[in-house]
Amino acid sequence: MASTLAEKVWADHVVRRGENGEPDLLYIDLQLLHEVTSPQAFDGLRQEGRTPRRLDQQLATEDHNTPTIDIDKPIADITSRTQIDTLRRNAEEFGVRIHSLGDKDQGIVHVVGPQLGLTMPGITVVCGDSHTSTHGAFGALAFGIGTSEVEHVLATQTLPLKPFKTMAITVNGSLKPGVTAKDIILAVIAKIGTGGGAGYVLEYRGEAIRELSMEGRMTICNMSIEAGARAGMIAPDETTFDYVKGRPHAPQGADWDEAVEYWRSLRTDEDATFDTEVVIEADELEPFVTWGTNPGQGLPLSAAVPAPEDFTDDTSKVAAENALRYMDLVPGTPLKDIRVDTVFMGSCTNGRIEDLRAFAETIRGRTKHPEVRVMVVPGSARVRLQAEQEGLDQEFLAFGAEWRQAGCSMCLGMNPDQLKPGERAASTSNRNFEGRQGKGGRTHLVSPVVAAATAVRGTLSSPSDLDGTAAPAAAPAA
Amino acid sequence: MEAFTTHTGVGVPLRRSNVDTDQIIPAVYLKRVTKTGFDDGLFHAWRTNDPDFVLNQPAYSSGSVLVAGADFGTGSSREHAVWALRDYGFAAVLSPRFADIFRGNAGKQGLVAAQLSQDDIEQIWKILEENPGTEITVDLAERQVHAGEAGAVFRFDIDDYTRWRLMEGLDDIGLTLRHEEDITAFEARRPSWMPKTLPARIAEG
Numbered sequence A: 001m002a003s004t005l006a007e008k009v010w011a012d013h014v015v016r017r018g019e020n021g022e023p024d025l026l027y028i029d030l031q032l033l034h035e036v037t038s039p040q041a042f043d044g045l046r047q048e049g050r051t052p053r054r055l056d057q058q059l060a061t062e063d064h065n066t067p068t069i070d071i072d073k074p075i076a077d078i079t080s081r082t083q084i085d086t087l088r089r090n091a092e093e094f095g096v097r098i099h100s101l102g103d104k105d106q107g108i109v110h111v112v113g114p115q116l117g118l119t120m121p122g123i124t125v126v127c128g129d130s131h132t133s134t135h136g137a138f139g140a141l142a143f144g145i146g147t148s149e150v151e152h153v154l155a156t157q158t159l160p161l162k163p164f165k166t167m168a169i170t171v172n173g174s175l176k177p178g179v180t181a182k183d184i185i186l187a188v189i190a191k192i193g194t195g196g197g198a199g200y201v202l203e204y205r206g207e208a209i210r211e212l213s214m215e216g217r218m219t220i221c222n223m224s225i226e227a228g229a230r231a232g233m234i235a236p237d238e239t240t241f242d243y244v245k246g247r248p249h250a251p252q253g254a255d256w257d258e259a260v261e262y263w264r265s266l267r268t269d270e271d272a273t274f275d276t277e278v279v280i281e282a283d284e285l286e287p288f289v290t291w292g293t294n295p296g297q298g299l300p301l302s303a304a305v306p307a308p309e310d311f312t313d314d315t316s317k318v319a320a321e322n323a324l325r326y327m328d329l330v331p332g333t334p335l336k337d338i339r340v341d342t343v344f345m346g347s348c349t350n351g352r353i354e355d356l357r358a359f360a361e362t363i364r365g366r367t368k369h370p371e372v373r374v375m376v377v378p379g380s381a382r383v384r385l386q387a388e389q390e391g392l393d394q395e396f397l398a399f400g401a402e403w404r405q406a407g408c409s410m411c412l413g414m415n416p417d418q419l420k421p422g423e424r425a426a427s428t429s430n431r432n433f434e435g436r437q438g439k440g441g442r443t444h445l446v447s448p449v450v451a452a453a454t455a456v457r458g459t460l461s462s463p464s465d466l467d468g469t470a471a472p473a474a475a476p477a478a
Numbered sequence B: 001m002e003a004f005t006t007h008t009g010v011g012v013p014l015r016r017s018n019v020d021t022d023q024i025i026p027a028v029y030l031k032r033v034t035k036t037g038f039d040d041g042l043f044h045a046w047r048t049n050d051p052d053f054v055l056n057q058p059a060y061s062s063g064s065v066l067v068a069g070a071d072f073g074t075g076s077s078r079e080h081a082v083w084a085l086r087d088y089g090f091a092a093v094l095s096p097r098f099a100d101i102f103r104g105n106a107g108k109q110g111l112v113a114a115q116l117s118q119d120d121i122e123q124i125w126k127i128l129e130e131n132p133g134t135e136i137t138v139d140l141a142e143r144q145v146h147a148g149e150a151g152a153v154f155r156f157d158i159d160d161y162t163r164w165r166l167m168e169g170l171d172d173i174g175l176t177l178r179h180e181e182d183i184t185a186f187e188a189r190r191p192s193w194m195p196k197t198l199p200a201r202i203a204e205g
Ligand code: SF4
Pocket: A063, A064, A108, A109, A110, A129, A131, A347, A348, A349, A407, A408, A411, A412, A429, A430
C-alpha cells in the first residue's frame, strides 16, 4: 500500500500492533534529556528499582537553566542549580552520557543531537521538550513527551502511542532573496493557525523546501509544534546525507552505504494520500514577523498592525484585542515603525552556525542602533567555537553585540537572560507568548536577517531596508 | 506499583466539594526535582492554617481512605497532587465525581479513585464522624466499600481497564514490560548503524 514518509517511519518502529483500540507499541531510537523535565523520571525509576534499558540510546545535556556568562562560577539561582546538579547526579548514578556546562558538546538538546550525527533519517527521537520536532528535518519521526513518558522510555525504550494523522505542506517555487526558512514557517503558522496542526505530522515538501539547507529545514520543523502539530518531517535527500556524513556518530564505511540505501526509500509514495494538504507559493512570501502573543499572529513585514475588526471570528477578534493591549500596539502602525529595545539572536530555532553567519553578513560594515541591546547566543558550545574560528565573534563584538555562551537563554528566560517589564524584543526564537522572555516582556518573532537589520535600524526591518546604509564591503557590485 | 485488591484503613471525611489540585498541593512544590516526599505539601494551606481541618485531628491523621465531596482534583493537571496523596499514605479516594485528568493520573500511580453516589458519600461521612478513627475497607475486586460496625456496604464505579491494571499492579511501564520479548526481538532486528550514544564519540578539536 502506498504510504507517506511518516507512515513508513512509524511502520518500521512498531514493536507490537495494538489490538481492540489499544495503542501501538513504538520503538524509540534516541532519547535526549535535559535538566528540567527529567528529574521525576529518574526518581520514578529509582522508586520502582528499575534501570534504563538502553543507556546507549540516551544523551543528556544542560541547556534550559544554564547561565550564558560566567559559566565557570556556581549558578546563582538556587532552583536552576538544583535542577542541574540533579541531572548530573542522575546521569552519574544511572550511567547516562552527559555534556555539562563547559563541555565542548554542551548546548541546546536540539542543536547537539544533529551536530553529533546522532539524529539521522528514519529514526524515532523523543525528548521532554516540545521542540523535539526539530529533528524531523532529517526525515526522523521526532516529538516531545511528558515526564512520565520520559520515564517510560528510560525503562522500556518504547512508548504506547496511537498513529498520528498526516498533513502535506507543499511550498512551490523558490524564495526571493532575503526571505528565509523562518519566514516560510511563520507564514505557514499564520495560515493554518496555532491549532491547525493538532494531531498531525506535517510533511514539508516542494521545491522551496528541497532548496533549503539542513539548518533551514530544522528551523521549519522546529516550529511545527507552534502550529499545534505532533511533529514535522522532511524527506531526506543529498542535502541531508551530506550534512550527516562524517559526523562523530554517523555510520561509516559499508554501514554508511547500507544506511543511505535505506534512507533513499524514505519518501512519500507518489500515490500516497495525506489526511490534509496545504499549498504555499514561495515567491509570494516576504520577510514575516509576529505582531501578537502567539506565533500564528504574524504578517509580512511590509504590513501594518491589524485591528481586531479585521478578524471575522470572535475568538480571533478577542485574541487580537488582548494581544494588542499586551504588546502595546496601535492598529494601523506600520510594522516597520515598531521600535525594539533588544534583539535576541539564538535558540534551537535559529542558533546554528548558518544562522549566525546570516546575521553576521547582514550587519557587516554597518553600525548598531545605539539604543538597541543585541544578544548573540550560540545554540551549542561547538557553534560558538566554530563562529570564533570564522571570526564572527569579533564582528559581533565590534558591532556592539553581546557574545554569550551556549544555551536556551532568552528564548524562555529561565536563566537571568530576561526582558524587563515593558521591554520589546525582536527574537529569532519560536514563542512570543506573554511573559515568555521575561515578565511583561514583548516579543516579535523574526528571522536572523530581520533580527540583524532591526539591530541596525532600531525598528523592525528587513535587509532590503538597509540599502544605502552599508559600507561597500557588504554590497557586491551589480 | 503494588497490586491492589482490598485495602482497609482509617476513613477521613473531607466535607468539601471542588477540591482543586492547587488546594491538594500548591504550586511552590512543583519546583522540586523528586517524585516522592510530597506528603508535607498535601493540603498545605488547610493543614497549616486550620486547626480543625480533618487531618489535624488525631483520630484521622493516620487515615488512608479519603472520602471527599464532588469534583475532586479539578484545575491544573499536576501529577504532584496524586504523588502528595500517595506519599501521605492514602490508598484510595472516594468521591461522587472526579476531574478527568486527576482520575487518569491516579490510575497511573496506583491510587484508587472510586466513584460513589452523593447519598452514599454522605452516609459514609456520618459513619466516620460518629466514630472518628473508624476503618473502612475498599474492595476493588467486588467494587465495594465496607464501613462501620453495622457492616454497611456501598457499591462504587471505576472503569474496567483501570481496575484491571490496579489489580494486576501494573503501571504503564509494567504493562509495556509484559511485552519485553517483543522489544528484545525488535532490537535484534535493528541495523547495527542505528544511532548509539555510547561509547561517546566527539568531533576532533
Ligand atoms: S531554545 Fe527555547 S524552544 Fe529551544 S529548547 Fe530551549 S527553551 Fe525550548
